[in-house]
Amino acid sequence: MSTDTSVHDGATEPEPDEPPSPSLARHGDFNKLWLGQAISAFGSEITTLALPLTAIIYLQASATQLGIMSMLRELAFLGPMLFFGVLVDRMRRRPLMVTADLGRFLLIGMIPVLAFLDSLTMIALYVAAFGIGCLSVIFDLAYRSYLPGIVSREQLMAGNSRLQATDSLSQITGPGLAGVLVQLMRAPFALAVDAVSFLVSAVSIMAVRKKEPPIERAPEDLGRGWRGVFADIGAGLKITLRHPVIRALAGNSATFNFFSVLMLTLFVLYATREFNLSPAALGAIFAAFGVGGLLGAMSLGTLLGKLGYGRLLIFVYILAVVPIMAIPVVDGPPLVAGILFGVIHFIVGFGIVGSNIAEMTLRQLIVPQNILGRVNASFRFLIGGLVPIAALIAGLLGDGIGLRATLVVTAVGIPLSLVWLIASPIPRLRTVEDAERVAS
Incomplete structure (x- = not known):
């Protein structure tokens, strides 16, 4: 999307009764983004079930401990989200998505490792829950802001529809898949599959070829520190x-x-x-x-x-x-x-x-x-x-x-x-x- 919203991207505007969204079937960069987002969505659904089950089954967590863990995961949706929005606008979105996926790979991957070493504690799950929540918000904000940069304006509805369709599909099948994995592998070790899913997502997004334009900031915005962040x-x-x-x-x-x-x-x-x-x-x-x-x-x-x-x-x-x-x-x-x-x-x-x-x-x-x-x-x-x-x-x-x-x-x-x-x-x-x- 151009920063000047009054300028078209060179495409002819469709009439309302014509198909407004050219096919994305052969749009290589979008399909790589779509694959990465889909894998992340399924991974997140596995985390939603396997993480609390790890606390309940493996660590015998109390209701209060589960409440604290859930609160920490959701905490990113409050004040920190505003700062993450600034981050998404100040940095290139694709590297942010890759970093968020790699971060979730490491945070989730450490849980089965600690369980294998008999060193897993609720403190570790608290840290993982908060980190996963923050990184998930960053990924979500970044890919929603990145999409207009790789597809035409007429393709935005089709692109958003496909991304949302995978979210819906993950909500239908993800919990069932998570339940099977927990049943087969025990809760902490089912998270190993989840961790790998985020690694695969990162690789898929890294394969996107279209380069993002450099981030443009006015000279007066530079060097303002926290004042600039709050202004943004x-x-x-x-x-x-x-x-x-x-x-x-x-x-x-x-x-x-x-x-x-x-x-x-x-x-x-x-x-x-x-x-x-x-x-x-x-x-x-x-x-x-x-x-x-x-x-x-x-x-x-x-x-x-x-x-x-x-x-x-x-x-x-x-x-x-x-x-x-x-x-x-x-x-x-x-x-x-x-x-x-x-x-x-x-x-x-x-x-x-x-x-x-x-x-x-x-x-x-x-x-x-x-x-x-x-x-x-x-x-x-x-x-x-x-x-x-x-x-x-x-x-x-x-x-x-x-x-x-x-x-x-x-x-x-x-x-x-x-x-x-x-x-x-x-x-x-x-x-x-x-x-x-x-x-x-």
């Missing part, structure tokens, strides 16, 4: 809060996340207490979400050609919102309730993954590439800041007014997030040119 963070926050499209996307996501976390926090408890659903049934329900997300990622190219960017985002977002409103009114015997919950999660998965892809593509089209890392970091920081608070409120409301009543509150609140999109310029954005015009 402020610049990312400023664009996120002041740009009419980015602000609407952030407000929409923050509102949706707040109310959806209320629902997600209580859904398992609600489904088991009210309908006596088994763990296997709950697993099938959540798998339906992943299947829907995979289908959504694969369908966006066709929908984009018919609807354009803005109306596509609103359409798939409605698919995410409306079915959620039906969760509190589901009734019937366990089998019927389980099927209905599965159908709801399938449609919601299609809508959420589709809206995530459309939203990410709009940010990449609108935000200049030299500040995209900071804007992505600011965006995710702002939309994630209310998540811990929402989880706490969910528990208080669930005990105070009851599970079903709390789910009714979420069903009423979630549609409010749609107002952010409708009241913004987003419905009028049909083509790449429209997005560039808003950015100018």
